[in-house]
Amino acid sequence: MDHGTTKEDAEAWHQTDNLHAKSGKGDPFAAAIRATRMSMIVTDPRQPDNPIVFANNAFLRLTGYDRGEVVGRNCRFLQGVDTDPEAVEQIRAAVEAEESISIDILNYRKDGSSFWNALYMSPVKDEKGVLQFFFASQIDVSDRKASQDLAEADKERFERAVAERTSELKAALEAKTTLLHEVDHRVKNNLQMVSSLILMQSRSIADESIKASLKAMLERIEALSTVHRRLYQSDDVSSFDVADFVRDLVTDIVAASGRKDIDADLQLKPVRIPAAKAAPVALIVNELVTNALKHGFKGERPGTIHIHVRDGDGRLRIDVADDGAGMVGEPSAASFGTKLVRSLSRQLQAEIEWQEGSPGTRVVLSMPVETARKGEH
Amino acid sequence: MVEPLKIIIVEDEALLAMELESLVEDAGHQVVGWATSSTEARRLVDTLEADLAFVDVHLTDGPTGIGVAQYISEQKRSMVVFMTANPKRIPDNFAGAVGVIAKPYTVNGVMAALRYLQEGVRRPPPVSIRPAGFSLSPHYKDAWRPG
Numbered sequence: 001m002d003h004g005t006t007k008e009d010a011e012a013w014h015q016t017d018n019l020h021a022k023s024g025k026g027d028p029f030a031a032a033i034r035a036t037r038m039s040m041i042v043t044d045p046r047q048p049d050n051p052i053v054f055a056n057n058a059f060l061r062l063t064g065y066d067r068g069e070v071v072g073r074n075c076r077f078l079q080g081v082d083t084d085p086e087a088v089e090q091i092r093a094a095v096e097a098e099e100s101i102s103i104d105i106l107n108y109r110k111d112g113s114s115f116w117n118a119l120y121m122s123p124v125k126d127e128k129g130v131l132q133f134f135f136a137s138q139i140d141v142s143d144r145k146a147s148q149d150l151a152e153a154d155k156e157r158f159e160r161a162v163a164e165r166t167s168e169l170k171a172a173l174e175a176k177t178t179l180l181h182e183v184d185h186r187v188k189n190n191l192q193m194v195s196s197l198i199l200m201q202s203r204s205i206a207d208e209s210i211k212a213s214l215k216a217m218l219e220r221i222e223a224l225s226t227v228h229r230r231l232y233q234s235d236d237v238s239s240f241d242v243a244d245f246v247r248d249l250v251t252d253i254v255a256a257s258g259r260k261d262i263d264a265d266l267q268l269k270p271v272r273i274p275a276a277k278a279a280p281v282a283l284i285v286n287e288l289v290t291n292a293l294k295h296g297f298k299g300e301r302p303g304t305i306h307i308h309v310r311d312g313d314g315r316l317r318i319d320v321a322d323d324g325a326g327m328v329g330e331p332s333a334a335s336f337g338t339k340l341v342r343s344l345s346r347q348l349q350a351e352i353e354w355q356e357g358s359p360g361t362r363v364v365l366s367m368p369v370e371t372a373r374k375g376e377h
Numbered sequence: 378m379v380e381p382l383k384i385i386i387v388e389d390e391a392l393l394a395m396e397l398e399s400l401v402e403d404a405g406h407q408v409v410g411w412a413t414s415s416t417e418a419r420r421l422v423d424t425l426e427a428d429l430a431f432v433d434v435h436l437t438d439g440p441t442g443i444g445v446a447q448y449i450s451e452q453k454r455s456m457v458v459f460m461t462a463n464p465k466r467i468p469d470n471f472a473g474a475v476g477v478i479a480k481p482y483t484v485n486g487v488m489a490a491l492r493y494l495q496e497g498v499r500r501p502p503p504v505s506i507r508p509a510g511f512s513l514s515p516h517y518k519d520a521w522r523p524g
Contacts, residue, residue, distance in 0.1 A: 188480050
């Protein structure tokens with residue numbers, strides 16, 4: 001076979017070829033390369049355009065060419081329309097730099113069909129480090145590529161589905177938040193309207209006892225208002241700091257009484273309770289503090305009202321104590337205020353106790369607080 | 378005696394406006410005008426002398442209270458206090474307003490806020506403690522720092 005090679009070293013490959021063909025002896029490494037199922041070629045970079053000088057049978061089987069059609073040509077005849085120019089450029093750069101390279105590249109057979117070639121190419125240098133050949137092996141990895149493409153397509157589909165679902169959920173959450181704010185806004189406005197209605201009605205009433213009832217009713221509604229004002233101020237809408245609204249509530253009640261001779265001693269530790277329990281707790285505190293002001297400090301009797309909020313053993317404890325006139329036994333069961341406190345305590349599963357202080361009265365409320373709630377710190 | 382305040386109410390709910398007017402007068406101040414929309418509000422502040430305007434965020438022509446507050450603040454003749462159930466809609470700079478009374482307020486809350494604001498308008502900074510239902514804008518928090 002004359003492939004027009006002139007260089008001595010290129011001839012050497014043919015000599016081994018011939019030797020093998022003739023006698024079955026020779027270089028066992030060359031024999032292995034000729035016989036292996038892996039496609040392999042050798043190119044000679046010292047000849048113009050770095051032509052193939054050796055191709056094994058596996059290469060010919062893979063590409064569909066005859067030996068005579070490949071030896072003496074540069075490998076670029078394997079490229080085709082869909083070959084990535086970037087991959088070609090990487091190979092060219094490796095040849096130029098005399099470096100090895102491992103790369104997947106789309107190649108074409110003689111019949112025009114394409115295959116994914118996992119190319120490995122490395123320079124062969126002599127003992128002085130002078131470049132002699134390039135050695136290249138080819139594996140058809142079309143199947144691997146195809147399943148890779150499938151996996152990638154699956155992944156893309158999956159990611160798209162996740163993104164769609166996420167944006168749906170985001171939109172749903174946004175709608176929910178908007179609705180919550182809208183409802184909150186209306187509840188607040190309506191509470192304000194209820195207060196205004198009672199106030200205006202009470203202005204037009206001359207009877208002092210009816211006026212006093214309306215005033216008590218207004219105070220209860222204002223206690224609810226104070227809770228609601230605090231309710232959606234924080235991002236955590238599910239729970240509520242008792243200390244926050246008790247401070248607002250008591251400060252407001254004492255200031256509204258106009259009694260500058262009464263001090264409020266507030267010792268409030270932050271205790272979070274579920275938002276649903278905030279309104280009954282506020283109403284109870286309102287009754288207890290209002291009662292202390294009304295009955296404990298009747299007339300001109302000055303004094304101090306102590307409000308302590310703390311938690312222990314998973315229970316919220318609220319103490320309302322005054323150093324006023326005091327009372328005998330528990331408060332009259334007939335009053336609406338007392339009924340309200342007792343009913344709300346039952347609802348909260350709270351224990352409530354009226355104790356005689358010396359002087360004054362102490363009311364102790366103790367109720368369970370769920371732990372492990374959302375937003376607990 | 379500190380001079381009483383002249384106040385404009387910008388509020389679309391008639392009931393709330395009426396009630397607020399009674400509270401303002403109970404506290405010894407004077408309501409000089411009431412507007413329910415942003416257009417009315419602008420006309421009022423152009424023609425009236427007032428020390429203070431209480432402005433709701435939601436008016437009959439939409440959430441236009443912020444723009445009204447901005448307009449009044451830029452005129453520099455009256456101070457603005459938001460009065461709203463929707464304090465989250467107020468921008469970070471409060472559109473130049475002094476602060477906000479969050480609805481639902483209590484009678485005492487408004488009375489205490491009026492005392493505090495009267496001091497702030499006539500002899501800043503106020504000496505009273507800032508009432509719980511009243512929040513100051515960042516600018517006034519600085520300007521009215523008790524000192």
